[in-house]
Amino acid sequence: MKLSLLQPDIVWGNPQANQEKLSEILWGLEPSDLYVLPEMFSTGFAVEPQGIAETDASSLVWMQKMAQELKGALCGSVAVEEEGRYYNRLYFVKPNGDCFAYDKHHLFTYADEHRHYTRGNEKVVVEFRGVRFLLQVCYDLRFPCFSRNTDKIPYDCAIYVASWPTTRLSVWNTLLHARAIENQCYVAGVNRTGSDDSGRYSGGTMLVDPYGNTAAACPLEEATAITVQLDLPALKVFRKKFPVLKDAD
Secondary structure (H helix, E strand, O other), X not given: OEEEEEEOEOOOOOHHXXXXXXXXXXXXXXXXXXXXXXXXXXXXXXXXXXXXXXXOOXXXXXXXXXXXXXXXXXXXXXXXXXXXXXXXXXXXXOOOOOEEEEEOOOOOHHHOHHHOOOOOOOOOEEEEOOEEEEEEEHHHHHOOOOOOOOOOOOOOEEEEEEOOOHHHHHHHHHHHHHHHHHHOOXXXXXXXXXXXXXXXXXXXOEEEOOOOOEEEEXXXXXXXEEEEEOOHHHHHHHXXXXXXXXXXX
């Protein structure tokens, strides 16, 4: 399983410009099974979604089009409005057009996200080409119980898409590694670069392996991407040899 993790700068509040920029990046990458975009990739992180959140599913349509053309899945979050409610929604779109959605569960109260968005309550795992992916968004990273890898809802790779600020980048780095170690899984952390009215973002996009090692990472402060390989047979061997998950609470 090959993943491409994108670390773009984002044009504030301009879905068309961001889709054009991301399309150019995507076509410049080597073919992958899954392409992962940051949190609110189409607009930048909007605490107040009025006038920003999409009602026409335009970003979802673009994702479906790109997934079909690239013959790989796309994953990324978008601010959406449905029946007067707003959601920070992470889409996972397969090449055949099938779409899975996870609504961010832990809303960032420090920035009043909870005053504007409706939180999701469902834990979502998507299986694609033999790999099970847990879908998570930004602030979810701080809450290990919600992402616990269990027999009831097992997964092989956790995806965290984010707009994580430079000021807390060391926390991002530490928690991504912790989630990989405690859940014996791969962790793909995908963050943006650039700045907006809320602050600056330095990236820190990376893949962490089940041992807690950084398998690959984008350079900080660069709008770029990396392509990495998941070794599922090796993951299965590791879990069988060192069955940590069986001893979990």
